[in-house]
Amino acid sequence: MITTLSPVLCVVGARPNYMKMAPILRAFDEHHPALPWVLVHTGQHYDHAMNERLFRGLRLPTPQHNLEVGSGTHAVQTAEIMKRFEPLVDDIRPSCVLVVGDVNSTLACALVAVKKHVPVVHVEAGLRSGDRAMPEEINRILVDRVSDRLYTTERSALDNLVREGVDAGWVHFAGNVMIDSLLSSRPLAVPPVKTLADHGIDPALIADGRYGVVTLHRPSNVDDPEQLKRLASMLSQAAERLPLVFAIHPRTRGNLEKFGLGALLQNPRIALLPPLGYLEMLGLMSDATVMVTDSGGLQEETTALSVPCLTLRENTERPITVEQGTNTVIGIDAALFVRSLDDILVTGGKRGRVPEYWDGNAARRIAADLYGWLQQRGA
Missing domain, CATH: 3.40.50.2000 (Glycogen Phosphorylase B;)
Structure with missing residues (x-):
C-alpha cells in the first residue's frame, strides 16, 4: 500500500x-x-x-x-x-x-x-x-x-x-453525480421571476405558476431546416396551452436565423432567453409544469425534481428516467406532443420516483x- x-x-x-x-x-x-x-x-x-x-x-x-x-x-x-x-x-x-x-x-x-x-x-x-x-x-x-x-x-x-x-x-x-450537484445547489437556485426580469421579460408571463421550460440543441433536431421548422411549430402550438420559457442554445438560435424560422417563435407567450447559468435553470426547472427538451442531463434532473419531462427524441440513453422517473420520450410526433401536454395540464403528469443512489x-x-x-x- x-x-x-x-x-x-x-x-x-x-x-x-x-x-x-x-x-x-x-x-x-x-x-x-x-x-x-x-x-x-x-x-x-x-x-x-x-x-x-x-x-x-x-x-x-x-x-x-x-x-x-x-x-x-x-x-x-x-x-x-x-x-x-x-x-x-x-x-x-x-x-x-x-x-x-x-x-x-x-x-x-x-x-x-x-x-x-x-x-x-x-x-x-x-x-x-x-x-x-x-x-x-x-x-x-x-x-x-x-x-x-x-x-x-x-x-x-x-x-x-x-x-x-x-x-x-x-x-x-x-x-x-449530476443529482449531487442538483441537491446541493437547490437552496441557491434563482427564483424564476427574477430570471425573467433580469432578461427583460415581464414576470407576469408565469404569474399563475404554470409554465413550460424548453431546451433544444441536438444536431438531429436543430441542423435540419424541416425538422427545426416542425419543432418550432410544435412549440408555438404548445404556447397556446401554457407559457414557455425557451433557453436557446447558440446553435439553435443561429439555425433559426439561418433557415428564416425565427418568426415561428415570435409569440408573446414564449419567452426567448439566452443560455442560462446553472442556478437560473435550476430555479426555472424546479417550479416548472413541464420540461420540453432533447437533453440527456435534463431528463435526469427533472426526474430528481419530480417534474414531468417530454423528450423530443426517438430514444434515450437514460431509460431509468422513463421506467422509474418523470420522462416520456415522444420523438417529434406533433399529435402525441399535444396529447402528452394536455395530460400533464389535466392530471399533473408523471411524477415517478427518485432512482436508487x-x-x-x-x-x-x-x-x-x-x-x-x-x-x-x-x-
Whole structure:
C-alpha cells in the first residue's frame, strides 16, 4: 500500500461535464486522506463569460489548465484535444485520468491516457441509447471499452457493459453525480421571476405558476431546416396551452436565423432567453409544469425534481428516467406532443420516483472506491 497518491487528472470540456465534476472534486477534498487532483478544461465549450457563471454557480474551482481548443468538426476537435492533452499527461504523471459523460473531450482524453498506459476512470459509464447516429453514443461506447474503472448511475448500465465485453469487476455502481450537484445547489437556485426580469421579460408571463421550460440543441433536431421548422411549430402550438420559457442554445438560435424560422417563435407567450447559468435553470426547472427538451442531463434532473419531462427524441440513453422517473420520450410526433401536454395540464403528469443512489452521495462513493482502487494498484 502507498501513502501518497499522484494526482487524479480530471477533465471537463462542455457544460454537462461541469455539473458532474463539481461534486467529485469536493468529495476528493473531503475524503480522508484527500485525493489530490488537477483539473483541466479542454475549451471544447469556449464561451468564457458563460463558463465563469457556471463554474461560480456550481462552486467548481478554476481549472489549473485550459487547452482552449474551441470548435471544429468532430475529427478536428478530437484530434486537437489529444494533441494538447498529451503533454499535460507527460508533465503531471497522474495516477489516472478521470473523464465524465460523453462529449468529444471525454473520448479524446481517454484515448491519450490509454495509449500512454495511464488508467482511465469513466464516470457515467454504460449508458446506451442504441442509436449510433448520435455522436455521443459512439463516444460512450469507445470510452467504456478503454476504461479501467467504470462508475455507473443506474444498475441496468452494468448489463450494457457486460454485453459489450467489459469485465463486471471493473464496474462500480455509485449513483448519479449530476443529482449531487442538483441537491446541493437547490437552496441557491434563482427564483424564476427574477430570471425573467433580469432578461427583460415581464414576470407576469408565469404569474399563475404554470409554465413550460424548453431546451433544444441536438444536431438531429436543430441542423435540419424541416425538422427545426416542425419543432418550432410544435412549440408555438404548445404556447397556446401554457407559457414557455425557451433557453436557446447558440446553435439553435443561429439555425433559426439561418433557415428564416425565427418568426415561428415570435409569440408573446414564449419567452426567448439566452443560455442560462446553472442556478437560473435550476430555479426555472424546479417550479416548472413541464420540461420540453432533447437533453440527456435534463431528463435526469427533472426526474430528481419530480417534474414531468417530454423528450423530443426517438430514444434515450437514460431509460431509468422513463421506467422509474418523470420522462416520456415522444420523438417529434406533433399529435402525441399535444396529447402528452394536455395530460400533464389535466392530471399533473408523471411524477415517478427518485432512482436508487440518486441521493446526493454518489461523489463520496466514487471517492471512497477510487481511493481504495488506486491504493491496490500502487498508483
